[in-house]
Amino acid sequence: MTAQTERFPGWDWDDPDDLATRLDGFSAQVATCDTLEARPGGLPRDHADFRELGLTGIEFAAFRTAHPEGLGTDLTALRGPGAGTGSGGGTDPGAVTEPGAVTEPGTLYRVDGDRWFTQLDISEPLPFADASVDWVYAEHLIEHVTMPVAVGWLREARRVLRPGGVLRVTTPDLARYLAGYATGDGFLAKHRRRLTTLGFGPPMPDRPAFLVNQIFRYYGHQWIYDLDELRHVLALAGFAPEQIRHCAYRQGVRPDVADLDTAFRTDETVYVEADR
Template sequence: MCSYLTLRHTRRNRRRLREEIARRGVSRLHVGCGLVLLDGWLNIFYERREEYGRVKERGGRLALNYNLLKTWPVADHSIAFIAGSHFIEHLDLNAGIAFLKESFRVMKPGAVIRLSCPDLEIYARNYVEGNRAFFENKLVKEWCAFSQARTPGEILAAKAYDSGGSHRWFYDFASLKHILELAGFRDVKKCGRLEGKVPGLKDIELPERELETVYVEAVKP
């Protein structure tokens, strides 16, 4: 459990952490990484039971336990790629916009951000079309937080509260494009699972989640 003193110490030493990240030559951020740690990236997660605010090596891969709703300990215009797979839906709309503005701050001109999340359009279209096969799919049901959800309507409603109730918003491409442009990004494009400019996509985007996912990349001008 990270105490108030630990958090206060981290804020007081944000410059130290920022200098360490720069010294390590970090230019790629894998945000909301969970258990997926990528080579050549700084993998950022937030876990209250682990030591907070220190860059560590796990199997030769860099990891940082840090609350991304705070100011990031990353220098302006220093990052070439940001990837967040099934992360932004865990933030409410205002927090998601704040996250994108902070991403924009740390990225170099020409840098690319990639986001993926459950696609509201996919769920809504399958609901309206009465496609029970989609809602009976093992993946869709397994990722549903409410085990008693059975009908397409119940599963669609439950999706907004998935991951133990930690989902806070439900996006489609149009809404992701809107908030990315609001944060200053341009050239917003919808991609396939393994399509895009961000490197290492096969390690970032899980194939079993393709059925329900929208993939988007955007550029900082």
């Protein structure tokens, strides 16, 4: 028995349904924080509410956004260890932390004393007023929902953006995968090595067809995009073609938002922005 087999007992890359259950468990394990404080008064509703909290934008699929002026959101509940009732060392003396606290939709939370989080389902309308924020960011989220849900969410993102605001979306690039498969340029092998280094299960099979299929069948993915497909859904959501642009890693109209791009995904990612 190899060390990898011992670390991931029963792991079978050829069984996507079984691995989906394992990955759900993995997501729950990483959705934790040191302190979690519920803020009385509910969610920010409009631009004034966001600014009062020091917030300028929203990062989706982020338990703890790296942007100091961002509201992090995710469908999965975030769990904190809790520390009794009271301020818990947070910035709001009215905040409440309970042992074993778990986030619930409709509540705003302070995470580790320096970031804001709320639990949201992007298949539902966003609970914010029109023109509430200056930016919206989502890294590797859109591929996890069906196209109708994606269009509805993008439409909502456009609605809550203020005039002149920017939406930045990143996602695995189908064109990169298919080019790697068709040309044998080494992309698929490099991508496999990257995931192995990250410790995301035992080493994947090195079969090219598997390495293309995994981007469709694993991680809860529903639809894989290239640049043209992203332009298509953004247009359906109301963004004009001239408002949509292809960007590079950490290059964009707002450097503070573009800097949210994470380095370990650059090999497979397409970056797109759209202006309100």
